[in-house]
Each structure stands twice: as structure tokens, then as C-alpha cells.
Amino acid sequence: DYMAGPNHTLPTSGTARFSSPLSVDEFVKKYQFTYYTPKALEGVADDIAMFARMEGLEAHARSALVRGGKV
Structure with missing residues (x-):
């Protein structure tokens, strides 16, 4: 999901200042849902691992490398 770009923005209490009432x-x-073909994932696995490590998510980094066939 680092490379594909799904939204990770979570609502916060400050949202009430500018959002509408319930709808x-x-x-x-x-x-x-995000889907990569095996070949596409292989192409971005190193980049995904880099982003995960920058956020301190070592297990996510290793998972990307394993799933991308790098390990």
C-alpha cells in the first residue's frame, strides 16, 4: 500500500471544525483493495521495504521483500 497509494488518513477530533454533520x-x-501481480510486486518490493523501514516497520519491510521474491 505504500506504492499503490490507498488513503491512510484517519479522522481526528479536529475534523469537526470544518466537516459537515452526519450523512x-x-x-x-x-x-x-490493492493488488499487485507477482511481477509488479517484485519491481517495487525494495521501495516498499525502504518506506516501511523509514517508519520503523521492520516486519512490514521483510514481508514486502519475501512476497516480492527478494528473500
Whole structure:
């Protein structure tokens, strides 16, 4: 998800200052799916691992490398 770009923005208490009241969207469960072909994942595995390590997520980095066939 680092390279594909799904939204990781979480709502915070400060959101109330500029957002609207409740709407139908508040009650709809939304999903985001990201899919890489094995070849595409192999091409970005090192970059994903780099971003994960920058955030201190070593297990995520290793997972990307294993899934990308780098380990």
C-alpha cells in the first residue's frame, strides 16, 4: 500500500471544525483493495521495504521483500 497509494488518513477530533454533520456516508462501510501481480510486486518490493523501514516497520519491510521474491 505504500506504492499503490490507498488513503491512510484517519479522522481526528479536529475534523469537526470544518466537516459537515452526519450523512449517509457515516453509515456505509467502505473498503479499499490493492493488488499487485507477482511481477509488479517484485519491481517495487525494495521501495516498499525502504518506506516501511523509514517508519520503523521492520516486519512490514521483510514481508514486502519475501512476497516480492527478494528473500
